Amino acid sequence: MTAYSRLTARAARIATLGEAQAMLGWDASAVMPTGGAAARGEQFAVLASLSHGLSTAPDIADDLAEAEANPPENVWDAENLRLLRAGHTRATALPADLVEAFARVSNECDQIWRTARANADFAAVAPKLAELMGLVREKAQAYGAAFGVSPYDAMMDTYQRGITAADVAPIFAEYETFLRDALPRVEELQNSRPAPLRPQGPFHEDVQEALCRRLSLRTGLEAEHSRLDRSTHPFCGGTPTDVRITTRYSTEDFSKSLMGVLHETGHALYERGLPTAYARQPVGEAAGMAAHESQSLIMEMQACRSDAFLRFLGPDLHTTFGGDAAPYAPENLGRITRRVSRGFIRVDADEMTYPAHIILRFRLEQALISGDLAVADLPGAWNEGMQTLLGITPPNDAQGVLQDIHWYAGLVGYFPSYSLGAMAAAQLMATARREVPGLDDGLAIGDFAPLLGWLRAKFHSQGSRWGFNDLLRFATGKPLDPADFRAHLTARYLA
Amino acid sequence: MTAYSRLTARAARIATLGEAQAMLGWDASAVMPTGGAAARGEQFAVLASLSHGLSTAPDIADDLAEAEANPPENVWDAENLRLLRAGHTRATALPADLVEAFARVSNECDQIWRTARANADFAAVAPKLAELMGLVREKAQAYGAAFGVSPYDAMMDTYQRGITAADVAPIFAEYETFLRDALPRVEELQNSRPAPLRPQGPFHEDVQEALCRRLSLRTGLEAEHSRLDRSTHPFCGGTPTDVRITTRYSTEDFSKSLMGVLHETGHALYERGLPTAYARQPVGEAAGMAAHESQSLIMEMQACRSDAFLRFLGPDLHTTFGGDAAPYAPENLGRITRRVSRGFIRVDADEMTYPAHIILRFRLEQALISGDLAVADLPGAWNEGMQTLLGITPPNDAQGVLQDIHWYAGLVGYFPSYSLGAMAAAQLMATARREVPGLDDGLAIGDFAPLLGWLRAKFHSQGSRWGFNDLLRFATGKPLDPADFRAHLTARYLA
Numbered sequence A, B: 001m002t003a004y005s006r007l008t009a010r011a012a013r014i015a016t017l018g019e020a021q022a023m024l025g026w027d028a029s030a031v032m033p034t035g036g037a038a039a040r041g042e043q044f045a046v047l048a049s050l051s052h053g054l055s056t057a058p059d060i061a062d063d064l065a066e067a068e069a070n071p072p073e074n075v076w077d078a079e080n081l082r083l084l085r086a087g088h089t090r091a092t093a094l095p096a097d098l099v100e101a102f103a104r105v106s107n108e109c110d111q112i113w114r115t116a117r118a119n120a121d122f123a124a125v126a127p128k129l130a131e132l133m134g135l136v137r138e139k140a141q142a143y144g145a146a147f148g149v150s151p152y153d154a155m156m157d158t159y160q161r162g163i164t165a166a167d168v169a170p171i172f173a174e175y176e177t178f179l180r181d182a183l184p185r186v187e188e189l190q191n192s193r194p195a196p197l198r199p200q201g202p203f204h205e206d207v208q209e210a211l212c213r214r215l216s217l218r219t220g221l222e223a224e225h226s227r228l229d230r231s232t233h234p235f236c237g238g239t240p241t242d243v244r245i246t247t248r249y250s251t252e253d254f255s256k257s258l259m260g261v262l263h264e265t266g267h268a269l270y271e272r273g274l275p276t277a278y279a280r281q282p283v284g285e286a287a288g289m290a291a292h293e294s295q296s297l298i299m300e301m302q303a304c305r306s307d308a309f310l311r312f313l314g315p316d317l318h319t320t321f322g323g324d325a326a327p328y329a330p331e332n333l334g335r336i337t338r339r340v341s342r343g344f345i346r347v348d349a350d351e352m353t354y355p356a357h358i359i360l361r362f363r364l365e366q367a368l369i370s371g372d373l374a375v376a377d378l379p380g381a382w383n384e385g386m387q388t389l390l391g392i393t394p395p396n397d398a399q400g401v402l403q404d405i406h407w408y409a410g411l412v413g414y415f416p417s418y419s420l421g422a423m424a425a426a427q428l429m430a431t432a433r434r435e436v437p438g439l440d441d442g443l444a445i446g447d448f449a450p451l452l453g454w455l456r457a458k459f460h461s462q463g464s465r466w467g468f469n470d471l472l473r474f475a476t477g478k479p480l481d482p483a484d485f486r487a488h489l490t491a492r493y494l495a
Helices: A003-030 A033-057 A059-069 A075-093 A096-118 A122-147 A150-161 A165-191 A204-216 A255-273 A289-303 A307-321 A330-336 A354-371 A375-388 A416-433 A440-443 A448-458 A468-476 A483-493 B003-030 B034-055 B059-069 B073-091 B098-117 B122-147 B151-159 B164-193 B207-219 B254-272 B291-304 B307-321 B330-337 B355-368 B375-390 B414-434 B440-446 B449-457 B469-477 B482-493
Strands: A226-230 A238-239 A241-247 B226-230 B236-241 B242-247
Touching: A003 A033, A003 A075, A003 A238, A003 B003, A003 B034, A003 B226, A003 B330, A033 A075, A033 A165, A033 B003, A033 B236, A059 A075, A059 A330, A075 A122, A075 A307, A075 A468, A096 A122, A096 A150, A096 B482, A122 A150, A122 A204, A122 A354, A122 A375, A150 A165, A150 A354, A165 A354, A165 A375, A165 A416, A165 B242, A204 A226, A204 A255, A204 A307, A204 B236, A226 B059, A241 B034, A241 B355, A255 A289, A255 A330, A255 A448, A255 B307, A289 A416, A289 A448, A289 A468, A307 A330, A307 B003, A330 B207, A330 B242, A354 A375, A354 A416, A354 A468, A416 A448, A416 A483, A440 A448, A440 B003, A440 B242, A448 B414, B003 B034, B003 B073, B003 B226, B003 B236, B003 B242, B059 B073, B098 B122, B122 B151, B122 B254, B122 B355, B122 B375, B164 B375, B164 B482, B207 B226, B207 B254, B207 B307, B236 B254, B242 B254, B254 B291, B254 B330, B254 B449, B291 B414, B291 B449, B291 B469, B307 B330, B355 B375, B414 B449, B414 B469, B414 B482, B440 B449, B449 B469, B469 B482
Parallel strands: A226 A241, B226 B242
Antiparallel strands: A238 A241, B236 B242
16 A cells, blocks of 8 residues: 555545544434434544544654655545645644644634623623634634735635635725615615515425425435435535435525525535545645535525526426415516615525625624634724624624524634625626527526536536636636626616 | 443433434434435444444443442332443444444445345345345344344343243144134124225315324324324334424325324323433433333224224314214224234234234244244245234235344344333233223223323333333232233133
């Protein structure tokens, strides 16, 4: 066995253990009875500790050095070796006491946050958040030093490699300018048009589930490699050959679950399309969180809210739910599913105002990491930012700085991925439309094969061979270019 | 940390890993899409290899010796230490090449058996079975030498400690005599009575599922610690705080699933009642397969097919399914659920003829292990035994020697557990009836609390503190005494 093959065997073992963890995670969210929670926590802890033991085995460093002295010629294996090295650098960059303290404090902060959010009481969680941010800063500095990049870039890289804060900042600044001009015009236009007709429920959950599953499979997801279940917090989990989507249903409104399932289906299709020759190797994994979000959003926002697809969807929905046909007319469905509205809550935001929520968090978390912003000043900075970006001020911190779990669980550097994904989705769709004849004609008859075929070839099959901007360069001929996203919004909301 | 506490910490880690394996096993049988099977196989392999690594860590032997030099005073911990020693002896008794060969050949034989059974072609699997039995013999000899017992007793001990072939042989011989006399009389009496009225289906699967779940919970199983799902092969899996029962439904006949779920509920209640202070320790586990079967059968056969419970069940079923009331009359339900019939297939057998199937297998597998019976002669010996025991001869080997997976997967010494469990169930029920006033009055109103309370105190809470006969001695004042089982059958079928 060569040093490189020892490394890949070990990586496969760790990844397989990760699959077991993913499956148990799905189980805990989707089907586990509440009484199983304590035992499940212990199971996760044992698996994590075994995984950690494998990841930090003392002979990895020797194998890496030996493999790097005589690197594989194949570009995929060469990249895989670089990713194995980066993974090892990351796994060994933090002192053990920091890892332990971070695990403990992030768990404590997460718990306190739940109550604080329920009571809209930022002060209750502020001291613990300050302690946690101190640890995040130490972590960011250690990673930054290990990789020779800035602390914040090192954190961003944890979630999405191949794009930096310096790349993102001007893109977000441009978007802010765009939004300041476009948003009032969109609102004016929207207000000048008829209010959407709301389809009359109740919509039986089983009927919704069958509809969601049917449309999810229509995109090209295979029944024998996927499931659709229910959970409080919708997600896409499982493994590439066994992807598990969850959602929750409201009997009053089917559109949220439906679009949610199509969103998760985009994630699922990406996992299904990853290169099987490099399964369970770093280079065979999804390219990062922004890349993943681009795939959920190209499905949900670009394809399934398109004029073309709504022409297919309307009659299908009417057949499914019956009742008055008018609310299911494609134009009306468009008014329902593409409504722009300034709001306080990120996860409820439309695609146009969503980036404002991200820009706010991107700026604040950089300031937190650099130490320019104290935790005590966070609610004020938040509300000020909301006023500047969207012209609204949250009535309380539950609808402001307390709304998202990320920071309170120690996740910093993740937020930009959401909007980078949205922008990449528009760029990918614009390219696909140019390169694939009949793409929208396909969507208009519920045929996703042209789009999926293009995504498979240009994106899914590339695994982690490239960082974010290089992947976009491969797929679209250029790095992230927000002009496509602005053009998409302009066409959809200002035409 | 003392040597003993190091041992218990390691045991807990291995048991927790076992829980993860159990959960993934449930998932594979109950919900996994077919496309996930290959990856799941890899996940099991990695978890098994990690578990094996923990079980055979080189410092265990030192810790055992150190702990035994100064054993714990508490009887539970003292017994736990003995069980840890036995587990280590077992884990290290086999040479690595035998373990490897057994895993490979048993898997091959299992695969060949599936086709051989479908084609009723014993000759197709005979050479591989002979190879496998050679390995089973080596294994039995190695375990026998390690524990200082006979090879067959060493195999039986794998599934149920505390009872030997020498204990079982006379019990089974006595039963054969009893059956020779009683079976024709039962058949005559049965034939003299009206044939059972069959309730008219179809019985909607969802309605059956709700019924099964409701009755399963009525026994005392807690909703927050259990699930009921569907699988091709019904089982009870999961972990003590998260037990998962599965069944399959026929729209033509609800009684099989219902009794099947109540059977699995007995297993589940046992797991729920194990001593939590010794959770994840050998002494805190169920006492063995025969002990486990006694708990499924005391629920299914003793409690739920009793006259008392059928008086509760009849009206409930009629309310559930509607239609004509007559088939749901308790006496008629008794005729349906307690029908004796000589048949070829063990898993379809009634409680009276079931032991004949086990006696046959018990005798044959001893002869296979001792070398007194060649694999080539197995079908003939099987058919001869069926003729002697039940007076019937299978029309082909699919309904004879090929029917059960056990031997073809290398499981020898397991079969006796089924009937030891049935006999123990009768003995436990007889004792409970003596000791608990109003036990049948409770069952007649669907109240299982008196029975469950007694089982908790006398059986479940004892974990693996005792071997089989000693556990029965603790619970009933005597070792396994088949007279109670015969008395039960006589009262139920010859009154």
